[in-house]
Amino acid sequence: MATIGVQEIRPPTLSPTSEPPPLFDGTTRLYMSYTCPFAQRVWITRNHKGLQEKIKLVPLDLQNKPAWYKEKVYPENKVPSLEHNGKVIGESIDLIKYVDTNFEGPSLVPNDPAKKEFGEELIKYVDTFTKDVFGSFKGEPVIQTTASFDYLENALGKFDGPFFLGEFSLVDIVYIPFIERFQFAFSELYKHDITAGRPKFAIWIEELNKNDAYKQTKLADPQEFVAFIKKIFLGQK
Numbered sequence: 001m002a003t004i005g006v007q008e009i010r011p012p013t014l015s016p017t018s019e020p021p022p023l024f025d026g027t028t029r030l031y032m033s034y035t036c037p038f039a040q041r042v043w044i045t046r047n048h049k050g051l052q053e054k055i056k057l058v059p060l061d062l063q064n065k066p067a068w069y070k071e072k073v074y075p076e077n078k079v080p081s082l083e084h085n086g087k088v089i090g091e092s093i094d095l096i097k098y099v100d101t102n103f104e105g106p107s108l109v110p111n112d113p114a115k116k117e118f119g120e121e122l123i124k125y126v127d128t129f130t131k132d133v134f135g136s137f138k139g140e141p142v143i144q145t146t147a148s149f150d151y152l153e154n155a156l157g158k159f160d161g162p163f164f165l166g167e168f169s170l171v172d173i174v175y176i177p178f179i180e181r182f183q184f185a186f187s188e189l190y191k192h193d194i195t196a197g198r199p200k201f202a203i204w205i206e207e208l209n210k211n212d213a214y215k216q217t218k219l220a221d222p223q224e225f226v227a228f229i230k231k232i233f234l235g236q237k
């Protein structure tokens with residue numbers, strides 16, 4: 001289905017009473033959740049490469065996951081996972097690269113070796129970045145995350161163009177689901193704009209908000225993420 005400018009109809013979320021899909025029938029399936037930032041990475045990748053017809057979304061209810069997912073599909077019991085060519089593989093960053101390499105559509109890795117190298121550096125940094133931000137919620141988030149957000153602002157100055165490697169790439173996909181959530185949470189909880197004083201970061205978000213592959217995947221209700229932060233990190237109801 002071509003989805004440019006039109007919201008793709010999101011298939012219903014599967015719960016324990018839902019029948020499992022017919023595993024290994026030749027269909028390529030992305031097991032995911034509409035609220036999981038890791039799954040969102042692979043979903044954006046699929047959309048960017050125009051694979052909406054080739055990779056079917058199988059959304060799961062993470063609060064109430066069907067038992068068959070762990071038993072029959074992916075023993076690690078996490079999303080995302082991809083069913084392709086008779087096997088199921090996981091890990092979001094590996095999956096972005098797998099989909100990029102094994103399917104048609106515009107490449108997500110630039111040819112320039114300097115960009116490739118910097119891309120890997122930024123990808124390595126993402127877990128440190130997200131841990132730093134999540135960890136800050138129990139303390140002084142705005143102050144404690146200054147260096148981490150500044151790191152991204154500085155990284156955006158390395159190549160010409162609004163994206164981390166100049167042109168849109170897998171690095172943008174790796175970060176944006178988390179930035180989407182953090183931007184909203186900082187604004188709601190602390191009335192703080194994470195792009196203030198970070199002009200390149202502001203443009204990066206603006207550019208991504210124009211990108212249809214990403215727009216299709218944005219959280220339907222970002223307040224759910226704020227509720228999660230309040231419950232898990234702030235001990236609030």
Ligand SMILES: N[C@@H](CCC(=O)N[C@@H](CS)C(=O)NCC(=O)O)C(=O)O
Pocket residue numbers: 035036037038039062065077078079080090091092093
């Ligand atoms: N390192 C994994 C992390 C995936 C992950 O932690 N996914 C979460 C949902 S956002 C999950 O499935 N957790 C298990 C659960 O909720 O039961 C990746 O990058 O794919």
